[in-house]
Amino acid sequence: MTLMNSAQWIDVMNEKDLLQGTGKKVVYKGNEIAVFKAMNGDVFAMENKCPHKGWGIVDGMISGKHVYCPMHDRKINMDSGLVEKPDTGCVQTFQTEVSNGKIRIAFPIT
Ligand code: FES
Secondary structure: OOOOOOEEEEEEEEHHHOOOOEEEEEEEOOEEEEEEEOOOOOEEEEEOOOOOOOOOOOOOEEEOOEEEOOOOOOEEEOOOOEEOOOOOOEOOEEEEEEEOOEEEEEEEOO
């Protein structure tokens, strides 16, 4: 997702509470967000909804910058949100940062 004019940075969890290679779900304004930490420590956030059939992706297997949907194995780039070929689709992503031990997500102001 491209940030439009402005965003609101929200603390969503302690960085130490998200283990490498795992994801956790948070809810913001009624929307489920999947927060992932890759094995190299990079943190990603995206809508917790696979573009294929809408299942949650938070429990998917992480490999590099990708998460595999646990339902039918679509490979989703956690940075861009794009589903890798030959499949198609895109998941909304959000900018993240780690600051003072907290994972923060930039949610667009609507
Ligand atoms: S619901 Fe994710 S691949 Fe089918």
